[in-house]
Amino acid sequence: MIHFNSVNKTYPGGFSALKNINFKMQSGEMAFLTGHSGAGKSTLLKLISLMERPTSGQVAINGMDVSRVTYKQIPYLRRNIGIIFQNHNLLTDRTVFDNVALPLIIEGVSGKEIRKRVEAAIEKVGLSDKLKCFPYMLSGGEQQRVGIARAIVNKPPIILADEPTGNLDPKLSLDIIKLFEDFNAVGVCVLIATHDLGLIARMKYRTLTLKEGKMITDGLTMAEQEIL
Helix, strand or coil: CEEEEEEEEECCCCCEEEEEEEEEECCCCEEEEECCCCCCHHHHHHHHCCCCCCCEEEEEECCEEHHHCCCCCHHHHHCCEEEECCCCCCCCCCCHHHHHHHHHHHHCCCHHHHHHHHHHHHHHCCCHHHCCCCHHHCCHHHHHHHHHHHHHCCCCCEEEEECCCCCCCHHHHHHHHHHHHHHHHCCCEEEEECCCHHHHHHHCCEEEEEECCEEEEECCCHHHHHHC
16 A cells, blocks of 8 residues: 655755655554654655655555556645645635535545535534634634645545644544544555654554654564465
């Protein structure tokens, strides 16, 4: 599903954001990605979502080397990836329904199918009574749920979340993680970047730890590593 093989990412000016990264995630797996600010978490997620390209090494998504993907192919590949941001990135002048519908509109999905999928996604995150609300009318936790609904509305096999609980209290954080567990339970591959070590400790999932661009720990057991 996701495969990094000796991946390096160096930005103009010589800053090395990622150094010789190697790991695999299988379909239906859920993991946390952690590390201090500037460790390379966001860069790693950007490589998976094709916002960035590796300087060297190979990043493969569903067996496809992202370095070989043309710019015209990028939008089609991204349909397989739901991305959730810490700051929600919602359109403030659009309703909850319109924000969630946006990926489907871009894809050219029919109006009837859009309504069906959007209502299902919003129901999944528990906001069916907020369809006609604007983002400013919602709490931070509700806005994050709208972002999640938008990310899963086209049923992607991969979900990436960049600090999705960074602005939430502990209870809301657990509620959001429970949503990710629900998606994972039906076979979605979920990778969550977070610096919340307390949350990670409670959840007991595989943890990938970055430090200064290097992968210093991978929470796989030896048996799991042999399978991969």
